[in-house]
Amino acid sequence: MTQPLSGFTVVENDSFVAAPSACLALSQMGAEIIKIDPLKGGPDIDRWPITAEGRSIYWGTLNRGKRSVAIDLRSDEGRELAQALITATGDEPAKTGIFMTNNVGRSFLADDVLRAKRDDLIHVKVQGSADGGPGVDYTVNAETGIPGITGPAESPRPANHALPAWDLLCGQAAVTAVVSGLLQRSTTGQGTYAEIALQDIALSAVANLGWYTEALQPAGERTKHGNHIFGTFGTDFTTSDDRSVMITAITRRQWQALVDSTGMTAVVEALQSALGIDLSQEEARYAQRETLEALFKPWFAARTLDQVSAELAGSGVLWAPYRSIGEVAREAAGTSAGSDGAGTGAIRGLASEQLGDMLVGANPIRFDGEYLSGEKPTVLGEATHEVLSEKLGLSQTDLGRLSDSGVLNS
Known part of the structure; x- marks a missing residue:
């Protein structure tokens, strides 16, 4: 199918997760992404995880499918080149003039400066906090209160989660801001300047779940529940071969379905009768979560993971085995890695000269039943001369002079 953003060009100048993940998603939907990088790369160019040779898997994965242009942004000529790329109209002005950034302190990329050069600019800026202060997923998460209800119930200490959830949500909000800007420009001819603070993303998301309202109720703040699901019944069990489900x-x-599949009908009926409760009610299951955990625990402990899987197959029980990242990777590698672009699901193989065989995610939105994929690896500064010649009309003489003067990489 034709990718929905095919023919559009987005310029980005950013680092870390939120904004780069947004531009990756735009790339997967067909947009051309021109990434303006410092000559030696941004602050995340060497960020872990890394290969045995010290190359950043992190940077290479989040920034694939983009055309990296390395420019000395400390020089006047470099700054002018960056501004020109951002505000260039091209042959189809309606599909250009889109800029994504999370930079701080670069006045030459301020919205008023860029808008003076192109007034219909779609400019999306990702921030730490709404007042312009710094913030990353881990500091923002600490402020939400979520770490206080995460982790083992017996631990008094807050627990961070490994997933940069707020960064990823912020990236998708940034995609929405770009698409909204395109819609407004197509109907009014006007550009947009959208600011998205990581802190606002986190606080808004938690508030919309009702968790802050909950804290104001007579019962007060929620306490830790370990691996129990709040407000219902759900927890982990260990099998006889020491696997977790x-x-x-x-x-x-x-x-x-759980009661029937585990043969616990009579026991559950006796428990309900003894306690005068109805376990078909969600709140009752939650209140008796520890009792129910103890009730079902022996059934899982007496079976291997394969046996559990066989007995629960087609039963209607909603369950899943816990898998390590390595297990998921090895399974995906069996069908994806080593064959560039191979794979039919959300994980695909991508061959890279710098990083080797990569496992990358396709765009999770399926258009007409198909995942969008097919990105190419990105190398820092590799597209510099090509892009500046193509987009700004610079000659080889111009490019040679700028390279010799250190404004561009050679």
């Missing part, structure tokens, strides 16, 4: 019973149908 996550079992959930959120709906009545899921609960009944």
Whole structure:
């Protein structure tokens, strides 16, 4: 199928997760992404995880499918080149003039400066906090209160989660801001300047789940529940071969399926009668979560993971085995790695001269039933001369002079 953003050009100047992940998503939907990089790369150019040779898997994965242009942004000529790339109209002005950034302190990339050069600019800026202060996923998460209800129930200490969830949500909000800007420009001819603070993303998301309202109720703040799901029944169990599985019973149908599949009908009926409760009610299952955990624990402990899988197959029980990152990678590598672009699901193989065989994610939005993929590896500064010649009309003489003077990489 034709990718929905095919023919559009987005210029980015950013680092770390939120804005680069947004531009990766735009690239997967067909947009040409021109990434303006410092000559030696931004602050995340060597960020972990890295290969045995010290190359950043992190940078190479988040920034694939982009055309990297390395420019000395400390020089006047370099700054002028960056401004020209951002505000260039090209042959189809309606598909250009889109800029994504998270830079701080670069006045030459301020919205008023750029808009003076192109007034219909679509400019999206990712920030740490709405007042312009710094912030990363880990500091923002600390401020939300979430670490206080994460981790083992017996631990008094806050627990960070490994996933940069707020960064990734912020990236998708930035994609929405770009698409909204394109819609406004197509209908009014006007550009947009959208600012998205990582802190606002996190606070808004938690508030919209009702968790802050909950804290103001008579019961007060929620406490830690370990691996139990709050407000329902769901927790982890260990099998006889020391594997872990996550079992959930959120709906009545899921609960009944769990009871039936484990042969616990009589025991559950006796428990309900003794306590005068109805475990088909979600709140009752939550209140008795520890009792129910103890009730089902022997059933899982008596079976291997393969046996659990066989007995729960087609039962209607909502469950999943816990897998390590390595297990997921090895399974995906069996069908994807070593064959560039291979794979039919969300994980694809991508061959890179610098990083070797990579496993990368396709765009999770399926258009007409198909995942969008097909990105190419990106190398820092590799497209500099090509892009400046193509977009700004610079001659080889111009490019040679700028390279000799240190404004561009050679």
